[in-house]
Every structure is written in structure tokens, then in C-alpha cells.
Amino acid sequence: MKSNNGEAIFTAECSHSFHFHCITSNVKHGNRVCPICRARWKQIPINKSTSRSKSNINFRSLSNHDPYLILQGLSPQQTQSNRDVPSLFQSPEPPIFDDDEHVNPKTEQESVSNGTIDMKTYPEVSSVARSFHFNDFAILIRLKAPVTKQNRNAPVLLDLVTVLDISGSMTGTKIALLKQAMGFVIQNLGPLDRLSVITFSSSARRLFPLRRMTETGKQESLQMINSLVANGGTNIAEALKKGAKVMLDRKFKNPVSGMILLSDGQDTYTNFSPRRNGLNNDQNIILPDCNVQIHTFGFGMDHDANAMHFISEKSGGMFSFIGDENVIQDAFAQCIGGLLSVVVQELRVEVECVHHVLKLKSIKAGSYRVSIDANGRSGLIEVGDLYAEEEREFLVTMDIPVDESCDEMALVKFKVNYTDPIMKTTVTAGGNEDVMISRPETTAGEQMVSIEVDRQRxxxxxxxxxxxxxxxxxxxxxxxxxxxxxxxxxxxxxxxxxxxxxxxxxxxxxxxxxxxxxxxxxxxxxxxxxxxxxxxxxxxxxxxxxxxxxxxxxxxxxxxxxTPSMVDMVNLSQTMCFSMSPSSSMVKPVVGNSSGKKSR
Incomplete structure (x- = not known):
């Protein structure tokens, strides 16, 4: 709902706009079909339970307030005594989201180093005859992040933005389970972690700025989550922009940042799906550039999996499919179990050929960005963050030429550079040991291929x-x-x-x-x-x-x-659920049953 020269303009979820007084007369008898495109509306510009006509409202005076108030036929003053309308709708959003709570500056003095990355290398075979030319010889490098030594007095701190679908299709069990899952997330964030929540249906709105999850912060956040009501269309594009704006406009930053996007439907406002009839239409999706991984969750059987996967892939995040509605809390638990255990950031793996005749043929690293210099002598893998005890394996290939001059050949050496998010220091490891193979005159029989290399293949x-x-x-x-x-x-x-x-x-x-x-x-x-x-x-x-x-x-x-941190968090989710207390609007923890499954 917008004001245009004092006259209210209503835009439906099909994106067609109408004068408010005209369209209300069209739908007052229950007509929910757009007069232009014949799309069936989930959200209509009238509420039959309201005793007085919406057309008598002074829309010019309400133009700075949320459309929710107008659709309900309520003024901002009336909402003070109406418990069905959350207090978050009483004031407009600021133009700049720089009202985030200050991060705790004392944590740097309490930090403890996590240790260094463990590196191991495996050549495909241990020896190649001097007279043999070996094509596509493979070398595996395996990296394992250190065990976290952090505790709640010296944690790696997280800024988390959750972008949640509260469209009409989320009514009933879905939104109840979403509230329960968010209750679990809130309860498991530390007092120095910060959370902001964006909700979206036909439009998107920031429920609250990035705030520390102290006991007060948790209580207020849970109250806001519990007040959510499902209605309207699905505007994923606007929600992503608003989530990115929270990250871009913040005054302060915790060392780790992440976004979670959950939706159960198709975007009804943007031609958002990147694939139509097997063809790529990536230009239809313009992702906000906030340099934060977006972990997407497709909820139920009607979400746009192509779009959700595209969003996560382009941002470096993960796409999860929640087919069974009851496991949404477990899915969130696994995600935050990882985010809360980041021990390595901005990880880069450098590979360099040692022997003067060797050149890199390929570096196989999945979706990670890879580059090889023009002469093929060195390469780079940009990995980013690692969770505690998380592993990465990359396969480097090269051709081993005939060489009658040596008994041993030094192939490559690896080096890693990364940032310790707790100590705020740059760490360099490796680069001193060469990957070697022997070059005998002949090899006896067929050699055993490395199991590690074969697994990666x-x-x-x-x-x-x-x-x-x-x-x-x-x-x-x-x-x-x-x-x-x-x-x-x-x-x-x-x-x-x-x-x-x-x-x-x-x-x-x-x-x-x-x-x-x-x-x-x-x-x-x-x-x-x-x-x-x-x-x-x-x-x-x-x-x-x-x-x-x-x-x-x-x-x-x-x-x-x-990772162990993910497993621990999922196990906690499966032995605890969150329910509404009859005497309050708070989500409260309930211990699970003896079988270790959640009480539903």
C-alpha cells in the first residue's frame, strides 16, 4: 500500500496496482481474482471483520507506516491495545540500518589460539619408472581445521541474519515449526553473538536490528518471533536486499557473519528462477553483494529449488532441502553448529611445481575458485572459512615425463595462508616439504593406487x-x-x-x-x-x-x-524442543523423551 498524491494505491502479489477505493468495491463480495491477469490473490485489500470502511482512513497520514496497519483498517494508535498486531509494526524502518548493538571489545584480550591446520599429501603412486610417461598423475592434498579451543568466555563471535518466509502458505504447522526452530537458534546463541531477523511475504521487513543475544535480547527476540502471522505473497528478492542491507550498513562487525534464508514457495513478484526448460536465465537473479554466505533452506515440496540453490551457490553458502517439516529445527541446528565453530577464515591454498620440467594440468576443487598462472608452474585455491575439525580435499594433476637422470623427483609443494578469527592474526603453514616420488629404472608389477586419491576421484x-x-x-x-x-x-x-x-x-x-x-x-x-x-x-x-x-x-x-560441532548441535536439537507456555508468549525449552527424539 502506497500513497500517491493523497490517494491510496494497492499493489497485489501479482504486481498489478489499483486505486484502493476501486479495488475494495471489487473484492468486498469475496472476489479474490485480479481483474487484469486473473491471478488468485492470497492477500486482499479489505478485512470484513472491520466495522468501518477502509476508504474512510486518512491514507496521507498513514503513508509512513507499515501496510499491515492499512490492510487491517487500524491506525497506529489503535494497535497499542490490539494484541493481534505486533508492536514491531508501530514505527517505520530507518533509511540506514546502522543501529546495530555494539560488539564486545574485551573478547580480544580473552582469546586463545585454535592451533594450525593439519596438512597431508598423497601421490597417486609412490614410484614411476624413468622411461614411463605418466599422464594425469594425481596428487591429493587434505586439510583439516584445528580442534576449537574456544569456550563461552572466548568464543568466535557471530553476526547472524535470518530471512524468514511468513507468506500465506506458511500458515498453520509450518509457521509453528519455524517459530520453534528459531527458538532453538536464539537459545543457542551466546551473549556476544548478534542476531537480526528479516521476515517477508508480499514485502520484507526487518523485525529488529543486529542485537546481542543476552538474556534480555533473547527474551525480546522470542517475543517478536512468537508474534509473527502468516499471510500475503512471497517476495524473496526484496527480502534478500533487506538482509544484505543489514550486513552492509552495520557499524560494527563480529568476526564471523552468515545469513539464513528459508522459503516454502515461489517468488510471486520477481522472475526469480534461474532455470526455465533446462536453460540458464541467471540474469533474472540479481543478488545483493554483501560478501556474506547465504545458507538457503527449501521448505516443503513447493519451493523454488533452482532459485534457492542458485542463491546459495553464488554466495558460497549451502542449499538444504527440508522435505519433512518436522526436521526444520535439526536443519537449522546443523547450520548454526557450523557457524558457531569457525576456526579458519580467508583460507588460501598455494601449490607450486618443484621440478623444473613439471607443469600443473588441473586443480579440481569443486565450486571453490581456482587459478593457475600462465606458465602452469603455480596455482591457487580460494577456500574461505572452515569449521572446527572440518576437512577439505583437493586433487592436483600433472603429466610426469620420461626422465633418465634422477632417482627421485620432487613434484610440488603446498602452502596455506589464513586468518585466525579469534586471534585476528594471519597464519602461514606448509611450503617446506616437497611431494616426492621415486624414479627407478623399472617398477615391479602393477602398483597399488592410493586409496585417498581414489576416494577423491x-x-x-x-x-x-x-x-x-x-x-x-x-x-x-x-x-x-x-x-x-x-x-x-x-x-x-x-x-x-x-x-x-x-x-x-x-x-x-x-x-x-x-x-x-x-x-x-x-x-x-x-x-x-x-x-x-x-x-x-x-x-x-x-x-x-x-x-x-x-x-x-x-x-x-x-x-x-x-563436523563434531554440527553433530553435537543436531543431537541437542533432537533431545530438546521449544513450546509455547500457556501463560505467556514465550517459547520455552522442553527436555526431550528418553528415546532421544524430539517431543512433537
């Missing part, structure tokens, strides 16, 4: 097959998509690591088979297959855990990227 092979199958499925060829996954399963089953009983390989095969089952029909693919596939692709591309489908035992067996 299998991971990359599976990720590539998932991406190829997804493209085929989007163009409507489910038969071809399933054939791609079948072929990959056969190759995985015959690999060295599969023959050795490697759990990752067995899990990849189980995952690909699950994807095939969700491609049994077009209807099944549209309802859950697409989201399941894209969530798996996100997980393997970034080597980070996502929530996928539901919390069944079969799904958990292929969750190979979970």
Missing part, C-alpha cells in the same frame, strides 16, 4: 554425474538422467576404494540410487527429486554438510561432511 566423479543428471532431468529426459547415475554407480563399484570397503564410496552409491528413485516420474522429480539432487550437488561441490529430504537413517549414512 570417486567424489568428483559422483559430483559430475549428479550435475549432468540434473541438466538432463531439467530438460525433461529422466531416462537419460537415470542412465548417467547408473553408469556412475557401476564405475564407483569397480573402483579401488570400493573394493577396499570404503564407506564414502558405499555412501555415494546409496545417494545416487536415492536420486534415481526420486526421478521415477516427472511428478516425483518436481516435488522432491530436484531439491534432493541440488542439495546433494551443493554438499559435494563445497564439501560441507547439508540437510536433505528427511532425517531417516539412510540419509544420515551419506552425510559424510558433518
Amino acid at each position: 570417486n567424489r568428483l566423479r559422483a559430483a559430475s554425474a549428479i550435475a549432468e543428471a540434473q541438466v538432463a532431468a531439467e530438460r525433461g529426459d529422466l531416462t537419460a538422467a537415470k542412465a548417467v547415475l547408473d553408469d556412475c554407480c557401476e564405475k564407483l563399484a569397480g573402483s579401488v576404494s570400493a573394493c577396499a570397503g570404503d564407506r564414502l564410496c558405499l555412501g555415494l552409491v546409496a545417494e545416487l540410487n536415492e536420486m534415481k528413485e526420486r526421478m521415477a516420474s516427472r511428478e516425483l522429480y518436481e516435488s522432491s527429486g530436484r531439491a534432493y539432487v541440488l542439495s546433494g550437488l551443493s554438499s559435494h561441490s563445497w564439501q560441507r554438510a547439508t540437510a536433505r529430504g528427511d532425517s531417516t537413517e539412510e540419509t544420515s549414512q551419506i552425510q559424510s561432511y558433518q
